Amino acid sequence: MESRRLTVDLGLPGGTVHVEMVVPMGAVPMERLLPALRTTADAFVAYGAEMSVAAGKPVSCSKGCGACCRQLVPLAHSEARQLAKLIEELPEPRRSVVRERFAEALRRVEASGLLPSLMGRTGRLASEAVHLGMDYFRLGIPCPFLEDESCSIYHDRPIACREYLVTSPPAFCAAPTPETIDTVPLPTRVWAAVAREENGIPNSDPATCVPLVMAPVWAARNPDPGTPRPGPEVLQKVFARFSRDRRGEGFGQ
Ligand code: SF4
Numbered sequence: 001m002e003s004r005r006l007t008v009d010l011g012l013p014g015g016t017v018h019v020e021m022v023v024p025m026g027a028v029p030m031e032r033l034l035p036a037l038r039t040t041a042d043a044f045v046a047y048g049a050e051m052s053v054a055a056g057k058p059v060s061c062s063k064g065c066g067a068c069c070r071q072l073v074p075l076a077h078s079e080a081r082q083l084a085k086l087i088e089e090l091p092e093p094r095r096s097v098v099r100e101r102f103a104e105a106l107r108r109v110e111a112s113g114l115l116p117s118l119m120g121r122t123g124r125l126a127s128e129a130v131h132l133g134m135d136y137f138r139l140g141i142p143c144p145f146l147e148d149e150s151c152s153i154y155h156d157r158p159i160a161c162r163e164y165l166v167t168s169p170p171a172f173c174a175a176p177t178p179e180t181i182d183t184v185p186l187p188t189r190v191w192a193a194v195a196r197e198e199n200g201i202p203n204s205d206p207a208t209c210v211p212l213v214m215a216p217v218w219a220a221r222n223p224d225p226g227t228p229r230p231g232p233e234v235l236q237k238v239f240a241r242f243s244r245d246r247r248g249e250g251f252g253q
Pocket of ligand 1: 066068069070073143144145146147150151152153154157158161
């Protein structure tokens with residue numbers, strides 16, 4: 001299938017975000033557009049980090065600090081399917097190791113009694129999502145991809161992971177609360193725009209998501225990637241959601 005390199009300049013209050021991405025021209029499921037959308041998220045994050053520096057709040061995240069990799073990471077459905085495929089494509093014995101980490105994580109979630117709430121998060125994000133996130137964090141379950149406090153799938157990491165950078169002291173990340181953690185403000189959340197677009201959800205409504213730790217189980221139960229659509233058309237729709245985000249709810253999920 002033909003792919004083309006496309007360039008998009010997005011005007012924001014403090015400057016312009018320039019994105020260059022390779023886009024399949026034909027009809028594809030959302031999964032095939034994730035590389036372009038990750039590139040877009042990276043460009044927004046770089047913009048947000050620059051704005052933070054200009055405001056005297058540089059990013060305090062550093063290599064080898066994986067404290068945030070014990071948080072509840074939201075994935076768009078297409079990301080959950082892609083992550084499940086990535087696990088299946090890992091060479092042995094690594095695949096078995098990662099699978100076992102996911103299984104152990106689910107056992108711990110189940111033992112904690114949080115599983116029904118997390119299953120609920122595969123529907124709409126609930127208003128109690130912040131509390132659920134904190135309850136989950138307190139379980140101390142490392143992401144199955146976390147190795148030596150670094151991400152072992154760095155180039156393929158989910159969009160929400162890319163969109164989380166802090167400017168508050170790193171020590172606070174060990175026990176994060178909304179009061180102590182300052183994140184880099186972003187003009188939009190790409191993962192949420194993708195999640196809304198692939199499920200036809202208005203921007204005024206919460207996005208659907210799958211918690212990362214449940215991705216393999218969820219993907220096995222929901223293998224249908226949906227009707228393929230032309231790549232440029234879908235990207236245009238996702239980008240239009242960014243514009244609406246900027247006019248409306250702005251910086252939030
Ligand atoms: S995928 Fe990588 S960056 Fe994201 S939570 Fe897991 S280890 Fe951390």
